[in-house]
Amino acid sequence: MKFLFEPLTLLTFFPLLGVIVLLFMNSEAKTAIRWVAMVTSLLTFGISLWVLSQFNASNPDLQLVAKYSWINVAGWNIYYYLAVDGLSILLVLLTAFLTPISLLSTWTAVEERVKDFMIFFLLLEVGMMGVFLAQDLFMFYVFWEFTLVPMYFLIGLWGGPRRIYAAVKFFLYTMAGSILMLVAILWLGIYGNTFSVPDLIAKGSIPAGIQWWLFLAFTAAFAIKVPMWPLHSWLPDAHVEAPTAGSVILAGVLLKMGTYGFLRFNIPLFPEATVKAAPWIALFATIGIIYGAAVSYAQKDVKKLVAYSSVSHLGFVMLGMFALNVQGVSGAILQMINHGLSTGALFLLIGMVYEQTHTREIKVYGGLWKVMPIFGTIMLIASLSSMGLPGLNGFVGEFTILLGAFGSKAIGNPWYAGISAIGVIMAAVYILYMFQKMFLGPAGEITQHHQLKDLNWREILTVTPLLILMFWIGLYPAPFFNLIAPAVEKLISALPL
């Protein structure tokens, strides 16, 4: 029972306490339910900060290790194995940080089945934490698949008109990739006689031929989740139909599970295959960057525009990661956080105006800034952050990534970085286009006929933490880089480059 008292166990499973409390609450007591969920997620965030204070940034290895034998019969060697290192610490913090923010955004947006909503949301948090902390493949797989269930319900129950289609598509699409990963996980478990990832890495290199297949199987799961072009088609549906809080978590955290998977499993477990695949991944990433940006520009629905911009932004993350040098990978990790912040903020803001107008069509807006000045200002900051304006977080990430990709030996061709740089410009185009159509110019249909109210204090409170972080990372990213650098150096130095 000692595993129950590990800090990371507490961090992962704390939201379950909230779920248990919620189960015994009267579903009519909506405010009380909201508060219980809110307090739970805030306490979880507090625990994550405490974990951060225990975290030694100069140590590149796994820390706060909780490793206990779980299923240990017939050569299974499955461990209850949680640990955190520089690759995951920021994502853990991001998860704990975005959950209360998302919950705050639902305060008035979710009125139906509030209790169920909060339960699913907290369960989702457990799943996400587990994904980022698990160091045993079996455990990882359990958490990875488990996140699908609450997200499926969040989309399917509180989503838009085509929510059922979107939820089922999300579920099946993601599961398709996971199945192949499952087969690869089992193969690894038999090969290494253990499912513990550090032990598997320590066992040394897997024969090249089979390594390639395993790499592909893991890639199937993660590439769908990221999503990489051309496996992205579930994303716009899921994003558009999901309720605001769901979109925020989906974009902010769930997509990062894919990129994190590459980082945690593909690169260290299959180093030769990784190096071999780098130019290909770079190619697909570049196509994704350009394609995502181009498709974004063509969207009439603002939520869809942001959804496609995710395809483009995550292309950058993939490009940086498979540059396989310290700059590229650190930039990619930071960009995961940046994307969570800026896209999260955009989804939140769109959700706030949608709550009043119930439409997301760009053309019916116009001249919003005049009516809602606070909203306009905040939206401008989030947009600029998303398109990578210097001084804000997006710039730091994208700049480091491009720097890494230019000098990458693994990609071996500066053209990918060169073309991707165009993606930055295209981002400016579609973001500013959206901003101009919605906020500037003559007042549109909706702006004229609706009594639009500017953001209230709760809504401002919801986005303020995100804005602070955008400026912080944009102006002084060193503390963030310091957290990830040692682990990234260790990761890169193990590659056969």
Add this chain to the structure above:
Amino acid sequence: MTQLDFYTILPLTVLTVWACVLLLADLFIPKDRKGITAFLSALGLAVTLGLTITQVGHENTGFNNMVVVDGFAAFINILLLASGLLGIALAYGYIKRMGLERGEYYILMLFSIVGMMLMAQASDLIIVFLALELLSIPLYVLAAFARPNLQSEEAGVKYFLLGAFSTGFVVYGIALIYGATGTTSLSGIFFAASNGTSSLLLTIGAALLLVGFGFKVAAVPFHMWTPDVYQGSPTAVTAFMSSGAKIAGFAALLRVFATAFPSIAVDITPILWVLAALTMIVGNISAISQTNIKRMLAYSSIAHAGYILMAFVPYGNKEVLPISIAAGLFYLVSYAVTNFGAWSVVIALEKAEGKGLEISDFAGLARKYPALAIAMTVFMLSFIGFPPTLGLVGKFYLFRAVIAGGYTGLAIIGGMTSLVSAYYYLRVVVNMYMHEGDPTIESEEWLNFTIATTAIVTVALSFVPQWLFVMASTAVLRLF
């Protein structure tokens, strides 16, 4: 008959005698108090369960090596008796409500369970045949139990005809095997076969046995009867039949092939491979288009037969065999628990005259009866193989055994068909949670008990599956 002989069949004897006594006693139980018969039957099962548990860890053979007691038999028998208890619990209210309450229902179940248990203990093909008949004939009657309901009668007749047909295959197979080896004892066949007696005859015999059992466990292409019989039979019978008959059929297959036929594995393995792949593919794909929940679950049970069949494929590989058979046993447990749960929910929604059995009748269940909807969701997730349920651990175990045996392709087929299955299992969830409707349910204590137990077991065991692993792997330890 020595004392030892008697000891090997002690639980069977007790149950048989008890069933016979009940058959007489039932005459004196007034019509409106048949609950007493149910209680007494359950009591018999419980006592037998206790006796079987005392046999765990013992190894004996009796009647000139025709019947054995070993870990494998004990494991299967415990599972069967537990299924019997669940079967009674979920039938208790159902047959009363459907106007089918007759004492022989429970007694027939007992006889069938005796046959199933004998199947698990058989180490001679003659006993296998005897057990097959003993388990099947009561099931034919049970399938037609709702007479004069046409569908139920049709189910009974269909099941009977195809069952008789498949028994023919089994007998013919046994005859050929006897012709090839001069014995019907499993260990005798093993020795004769490894000494190189005419293997073509033996192979054909084994293949015919496979066909016969293929019918019993509903493997493709011998599955045609399943949807009709499962749909037509009273739902409580279907629940029992789809778990019990499958467990027994697989128990026999596992023992016969693992102990008697390892020498012809080269010929049989490709057949098993194709059979497993076909069963998974056809079962899952056919289930997609079903609108009736009973038919859907029938196809799903076909699909799961395919998954369990995967455990047989590496049976010629001595190193992997124990793991894969243990995986098969584990999967049987996870399937049986989930299956009972899912059927119980169906029973809760079923109305007279076969109403309430469309998948669309589940619409709105989550709002009105959240606990029931959660339970059904758990069962559906477990069927898909999703955390946090036993189904995931079962599939993990099974796929691992198959990959360890070197059949990665089959594991991928298994995975991909699970993906297909997610589509139709999710449709039930979609209906319960995301469509509006006004379902009514029949709430009965014992049915609720069954649903709650199976749901809790499905979830809880997925966190602590170790002991079941240990049980399954020690069960097969001495099989070879």
